[in-house]
Amino acid sequence: MVKYWGKDEVDWKGKRVELDFPHVIHSQQFSLDDLEKLFKLTAILKQQIGKHTKKDWLSGHIVLNLIYEPSTRTTTSFSVAGLRLGADIITPADPVKLSSVIKGETLEDSIRIYADKVDVIVLRHKDDDAAIRASRPRFCQGVPVISAGAGKGQHPTQSLLDYFTIRERFGRIEGLIVAICGDLKHGRTSRSLAYLLSKYEGVEIYFVAPEVAQMSTDVLDYLTRHNVKWHQCLTLDEVISFVDVCYMTRFQTEREDPEEKEIMAHASMVNVIDEQMVESMKDDAIIMHPLPRIHEVKWGVDKNKRAVYFQQALNGDYIRMALLLCILNSDKAEELLANAV
Ligand code: NCD
Numbered sequence: 001m002v003k004y005w006g007k008d009e010v011d012w013k014g015k016r017v018e019l020d021f022p023h024v025i026h027s028q029q030f031s032l033d034d035l036e037k038l039f040k041l042t043a044i045l046k047q048q049i050g051k052h053t054k055k056d057w058l059s060g061h062i063v064l065n066l067i068y069e070p071s072t073r074t075t076t077s078f079s080v081a082g083l084r085l086g087a088d089i090i091t092p093a094d095p096v097k098l099s100s101v102i103k104g105e106t107l108e109d110s111i112r113i114y115a116d117k118v119d120v121i122v123l124r125h126k127d128d129d130a131a132i133r134a135s136r137p138r139f140c141q142g143v144p145v146i147s148a149g150a151g152k153g154q155h156p157t158q159s160l161l162d163y164f165t166i167r168e169r170f171g172r173i174e175g176l177i178v179a180i181c182g183d184l185k186h187g188r189t190s191r192s193l194a195y196l197l198s199k200y201e202g203v204e205i206y207f208v209a210p211e212v213a214q215m216s217t218d219v220l221d222y223l224t225r226h227n228v229k230w231h232q233c234l235t236l237d238e239v240i241s242f243v244d245v246c247y248m249t250r251f252q253t254e255r256e257d258p259e260e261k262e263i264m265a266h267a268s269m270v271n272v273i274d275e276q277m278v279e280s281m282k283d284d285a286i287i288m289h290p291l292p293r294i295h296e297v298k299w300g301v302d303k304n305k306r307a308v309y310f311q312q313a314l315n316g317d318y319i320r321m322a323l324l325l326c327i328l329n330s331d332k333a334e335e336l337l338a339n340a341v
Pocket of ligand 1: 073074155158249
């Protein structure tokens with residue numbers, strides 16, 4: 001089946017657990033070679049597939065969108081990706097309330113049931129370890145699980161589309177200076193992006209947030225171990241003039257403990273990009289955001305040429321097409337790559 005990413009190990013409950021990929025669980029699992037292929041394949045698909053295009057490359061396959069947390073972009077993006085390549089999609093409405101979860105069924109048991117029916121499971125869930133648990137062979141039965149966001153842990157497909165967007169714009173990742181700003185304590189997209197960037201030589205990361213919302217030490221330690229230059233600072237003013245990428249994120253109010261609500265509300269007001277601030281950026285710098293935004297990027301910034309967050313969201317459709325194609329029809333993926341000029 002999949003030829004693109006192999007076995008990997010993760011820390012889970014203090015143990016090393018072997019993941020038997022084709023699952024998509026975390027950003028670290030992708031090698032530079034995997035990323036190169038995904039980039040090329042995504043670019044090919046972006047050229048060949050637009051609105052009104054429908055291929056039959058995934059016909060006969062059923063994609064299950066198992067979405068236990070709110071989602072606008074990711075769910076539709078997986079649906080669009082699957083539909084444009086000819087797959088059928090099931091997206092159960094509100095599975096937290098309307099599936100047997102409400103009766104007390106575990107995620108593991110639900111996965112075991114779905115695994116007999118579908119060809120790939122796209123999973124968004126509130127638990128940081130949800131995708132790892134779902135991908136245990138006795139539950140998923142070898143059916144690939146793609147994490148569409150797991151608690152405060154990771155959002156690997158978001159980081160892949162972020163990677164694609166940066167690479168599309170700069171032609172490289174190596175040597176870029178990237179600010180990652182917002183609620184780094186609770187946000188999963190910033191974590192996944194940091195892990196992915198760490199694979200490239202000479203990348204320098206600035207984590208920009210008030211102390212209460214700063215990046216956790218597991219990511220910082222990982223970056224140190226992988227010789228990535230990283231810095232922490234409180235305000236965007238300190239870095240905005242020299243970064244290549246300014247990656248904004250919203251404050252994750254739904255993940256805050258009740259006692260931190262007030263302090264986080266203040267922290268969320270500290271770093272806001274407006275029309276004036278954006279003009280102090282380098283001419284070719286870009287502003288990214290996984291979206292949804294709340295108030296951290298003003299609407300007035302949208303018309304600035306540096307704002308790429310809507311293109312970034314659209315790129316999500318293509319990266320997910322590439323992933324589904326690699327997972328469900330790797331022969332076609334190989335053929336497209338071989339025929340590309
Ligand atoms: C992100 C998420 O779900 O983590 N959204 C997305 O998938 N683009 C970011 C967020 O909710 O802040």
